[in-house]
Amino acid sequence: MKKIEAVIRPGRFEELKVALKTQGVTGMTTYNVMGRGKQQEVKQYYRGQELQVDLFPKLKIEIGCPDEQVEKIVQLILEICKTGQIGDGKIFIYPLEEVIRISSGEKNLDAL
Amino acid sequence: MKKIEAVIRPGRFEELKVALKTQGVTGMTTYNVMGRGKQQEVKQYYRGQELQVDLFPKLKIEIGCPDEQVEKIVQLILEICKTGQIGDGKIFIYPLEEVIRISSGEKNLDAL
Amino acid sequence: MKKIEAVIRPGRFEELKVALKTQGVTGMTTYNVMGRGKQQEVKQYYRGQELQVDLFPKLKIEIGCPDEQVEKIVQLILEICKTGQIGDGKIFIYPLEEVIRISSGEKNLDAL
């Protein structure tokens, strides 16, 4: 099993969620993060003081899934979240050793 | 070493924290997330417009621990956070390669 | 590739960010967490009721990086975030299997 972690533009999330659902992927965990890749700083003024904005609001989605679903999900994310501009986000894939559903105690693939 | 990640009902956290402490587990990192497993959408109305609520507030707990503690901690979580209803949450277990305590520079098991 | 996860004192972040940048490390994801290691509880009163504060606000930074950069980054974190007091934080290192840049579809080292 793998954990897919995608950091995306918040504005893209709704569409992605719907698309994932049509593919049968409903399990996910999301939260807000601030992040930066190669995206450029932006200069702002607050009360006349320069303010380097170098972290941008992003949404992180975590999805635990069987190995064979990884590719499909990654494709979907690329499809929907790609605008081609820097700042689109990144996908990270980690090994996931064990999953347990708390309500039933089921494990691993049964738990996803 | 492993990282245990539990996504649970927020209302269960206080009790879990106390129980973990009695087992000598104090190290943990927590944050709020929105998530969904097989839990059903809920329909709400806001100003007369239908609003599909399909992400629910959960609390995520991360615990880095030695391999041999994993089972004990998972048992404890199951014990305390299980109501038997869908939405109870999930536990994910990941490999953890290295841990360093910043204040002392200690590593791995010493750092936990 | 590895994922470095550092949980640090929020007050140290600005300096760390600047230092990382001078080392060419800009990619990162950050968010607020509440956590505890061996740090002691603090007793507060709210409206005369005792309140055990046993989770403290911390900042979590995640950095995906090539294996060879790990050490440098860890050193930098230790340098800047270490006050020597308990509560300085912890660094966790995980295996990272794959990285994809959404804007270009590039993979792994190219995507970092």
Add this chain to the structure above:
Amino acid sequence: MKRKNIFILGIALLMVLIPRAVWASEGASPESNAIAIDAVWTLLAAFLVMFMQPGFALVEAGFIRAKNAANIIMKNVMDFAAGSIVYFLIGFAIMFGIDKAGIIGLSGFGMSGTFEHLGLSFPIWVFLMFQTVFAATAATIVSGAVAERIKFGSYLIFSVLITAVIYPVVGHWIWGGGWLASLGMIDFAGSTVVHSVGGWAALVGAFLLGPRLGKYSKDGKAAAIPGHNITLAALGVFILWFGWFGFNCGSTVSGTSPDIGLIAVNTNIAAAAGAVGAMLYSWIKYRKPDVTFTLNGALAGLVGITAGCASVNPMGAIIIGLLAGVLVTVSVQFLDNKLRIDDPVGAISVHGVCGAFGTAMVGLLAVDGGLFYGGGASLLLTQIIGIAAVFVWVIVASFIVFGAIKAVMGLRVSEEEELGGLDINEHGMNAYADFMIKS
């Protein structure tokens, strides 16, 4: 246009729009002017008192958790809305209708008939406006104590009934020519009439509901459940302080009264002393000056001075305020730890306890008739009788009403709804949709 004809003035252009006879078309007289001053004063005071509604709403919202904020707001809006209508239809008649045996008024429902027996110089509407906002104040006190767990519908029903009946009966006794008025009880602006009534009803509500989930651990220790927005709660307190000038000074129902200045000073300085008292007490006791107790303390001072604001001097007001400030923190602790009655915002202590306290203090500190000023114990006794009578009536009536609601439709939301929050479960929304809420 001659200067003299000021009564046919106004803006000539607007005159078309003014459909009714002006005050005294035959010209201005000292008498007509004095009436106008009284009407203007009373109305402006009424507006200030109306503005206390958001004050209450913010204090209550700020002191509870974010997941119930929209619900408490909604309760505050609706008790004023429903209360305004029901007081117009029923409450005013019970309170100021023609007296029956000193117990109740029974004429003028729906503002029909005559209110000549009130001997008002200005139109009855001015007086109704003023009394409506007072009635709403009594009702709104309850919502804080029963917050975070009472069903919205059940609350609304109680709210309507307190404004229609429970409060007006007390109002009649003390302000409507009833038996306590005859005894000579002094409750100038309503420490007892308004605040204690609200406070005691709150007590019954909180008692019947039981504490919020998680308020008491298995071993019975009370937990702190921090409020979600202290900034807004403080704004609420400031708004209440501001509105209270209307509450107390306006209770002269006369701008030509020479007392209005003293009443204002007394009101202000008692509030100030209440904040100081509560801050110092909490600083000593818990090693840090507690913010929410200080806020409660200011309100306690205000509630405490309300009965005697026209009877005591500023030194008396300072004493009342200081003591009320201390009393409220002691009382909150007592309810929390000893009685185990869970009152999230301290409404019972602020309004019930300090209302009674302030009413009693008039018996001691009234410059004219108070025990400490050589007036003997008779006023004090009257005050105590009044306090006790109102306590009994409100407790009994509230038990009946809350009890009946509980029996018929239930008072409390389900455990799951309480955990998830009343906002989402009773109203299908969140007060702060864009913010991450901590669990």
Add this chain to the structure above:
Amino acid sequence: MKRKNIFILGIALLMVLIPRAVWASEGASPESNAIAIDAVWTLLAAFLVMFMQPGFALVEAGFIRAKNAANIIMKNVMDFAAGSIVYFLIGFAIMFGIDKAGIIGLSGFGMSGTFEHLGLSFPIWVFLMFQTVFAATAATIVSGAVAERIKFGSYLIFSVLITAVIYPVVGHWIWGGGWLASLGMIDFAGSTVVHSVGGWAALVGAFLLGPRLGKYSKDGKAAAIPGHNITLAALGVFILWFGWFGFNCGSTVSGTSPDIGLIAVNTNIAAAAGAVGAMLYSWIKYRKPDVTFTLNGALAGLVGITAGCASVNPMGAIIIGLLAGVLVTVSVQFLDNKLRIDDPVGAISVHGVCGAFGTAMVGLLAVDGGLFYGGGASLLLTQIIGIAAVFVWVIVASFIVFGAIKAVMGLRVSEEEELGGLDINEHGMNAYADFMIKS
């Protein structure tokens, strides 16, 4: 110092600072006092109406998303600021200058010349102050409907022009001795003059801008975009309710008017009924009492009673309020789902629709002249003519102004700016820098 010489009183010490002749140096008279009462009343009412500005700001801010909060706040500050100046320079002259053909006033720009034709007893400044805050109200209504997507600069220009021209023309027609005043139209405090003008301009603005990104899905279904702070929105509604007493009661421009009490009662009870109406309707229709509709309902009741607050009795006010409360929820749905005009805060429905509704209801419920009171249909007809004329004028004028702005500099921010929020993109900051904002 003799009692009599009250006009040379004040504080002797401060006298140095009072540079101008006092009211009537020859001594107080019933006439001078009556003028003073009128001036005091009108000014205090003006202050209350000015305080409606933050009421609007909070309702609008609370009903939209956090990422646009500072921007909407800024618009509300600036429409009042710029509006105050421009109304002083231009608007007042058009509204209350010497009449040309019943259409427009054309004297007194920059408050020059004489305003004797107004027949005011108190100084013109008192009247200017009162009218300025009214003008600002009309302007501020628009910002809510065009929120979250209009360019700041474009908004400002429209805001200046509505205060300088569009609103004053209507004001002249109805309050400035224009043709609708001559017809006998009753719009006591401005359901049409102020609220409908704002509402119809909002309609044009929202229409020309188009809906916010994400408001309508590809299949045309309207999405809910929850507001970010319902507590503050509710505070805004309470502030408006409070300020509205100044709006309606102050429109007597006379504290010696015997009507002020009734107007206050009508105002309050219509707001109350509006909240009740909207709450009940939404409860029945959506199974849960909707908080934001209830808040809109209270405002709808207030807008509805504004025209007739001095003409109907409290029963009439309750009817107007209840119906307005229901009407506003129906209208919001209609705009959202049928017309697909995206009005984030419901401004068009609250002010435009309920303003027209309230004005029409005067024709039915005016105790003196209303159809239901045997006054025949003539008043109703006049009212409807007035409503229609104002609708046409405002729609046409707003189309021209908004259209010109759109053509010259554009109305709407870029897609990217809209997604990122107007706060950061138009003002370089966030309203809530320390908080995690949910996406």
Add this chain to the structure above:
Amino acid sequence: MKRKNIFILGIALLMVLIPRAVWASEGASPESNAIAIDAVWTLLAAFLVMFMQPGFALVEAGFIRAKNAANIIMKNVMDFAAGSIVYFLIGFAIMFGIDKAGIIGLSGFGMSGTFEHLGLSFPIWVFLMFQTVFAATAATIVSGAVAERIKFGSYLIFSVLITAVIYPVVGHWIWGGGWLASLGMIDFAGSTVVHSVGGWAALVGAFLLGPRLGKYSKDGKAAAIPGHNITLAALGVFILWFGWFGFNCGSTVSGTSPDIGLIAVNTNIAAAAGAVGAMLYSWIKYRKPDVTFTLNGALAGLVGITAGCASVNPMGAIIIGLLAGVLVTVSVQFLDNKLRIDDPVGAISVHGVCGAFGTAMVGLLAVDGGLFYGGGASLLLTQIIGIAAVFVWVIVASFIVFGAIKAVMGLRVSEEEELGGLDINEHGMNAYADFMIKS
């Protein structure tokens, strides 16, 4: 009951509760009515000024970080609470007691003795109420500039001393019959007396404390530390704007004064111009209209017009406002970047600098006596003498008081407490317990 006997009216039922002789039991007269109008006006103005307290609290809270919000709120509550008591006991006597050598008043401590020398027509309490809220305003200005780092206890002590001594001395000089009053200085409602006093004390406090951690980088560049709630800050500005009508118009202490209308117009339009000035300036300079500067600009306009609100005409008010709006942004930058004095909310610039500026402008723009109106330079000179004298006194006195506090108990919290926030470290709680706070 006869119409004439209006003075024994009121509500018959309530009469029991009114313990004191009414205004003039022998009947209403033009004189008694005029006094009543003055008293009513002055009291209502005092209430409005009191309401400025939450205005200050919200501006200050909104402009600082969330972790210090409860602390600043607490400071604002307590400076008003403690200030009300201490001004009653000491301050009023120093300000309005019988004059000693033009320097200080020294009679009437604790409101004992007579205040006949003030020649007031209405009871002294009315005047005390009005003056109390002014005194509190001066004190509360300081808290913003020293926010986020001063110890709570140390702040309280300074706050008490400014209200007890520093402010009343200035007040005596200019309003209490002191030497500046004799020179003919015009500071109608207190640009200097109230605002500059607060502003200069704030300057000393901020200077002695040093900047917040992280305000200046190692290379001395100033960092932006964004405020946590711009919506609430804007609400605070609106509340201040609203309360300022009481501040300026109420300073006639007379509702029968014919100036109140002009004062209101001047006050409003100067605030408007201040907002416009600051917005335009920041728009040009930083390419975006800065929200917090615009808010500061409105306040700057208000502070600026306060001295001359009864002496200039509306055109003058616009000029003062516009310039003050620009001045405040320049001054904030200057303090931040050149003087390196860290004033989180801009209090020194808004109140100190613009207060002095506004006072000086009276010398130019006073219709009666101003340089631009042919009045010569003498008034201007007097104004400048006054500004300078007050500056010297306040700076010296504040240095002594703040310096003594620093020596004895320290002014500043520890580095760790500052980083963690004053809320948790000084009061053991968080203002926003349920929200995730960004680091």
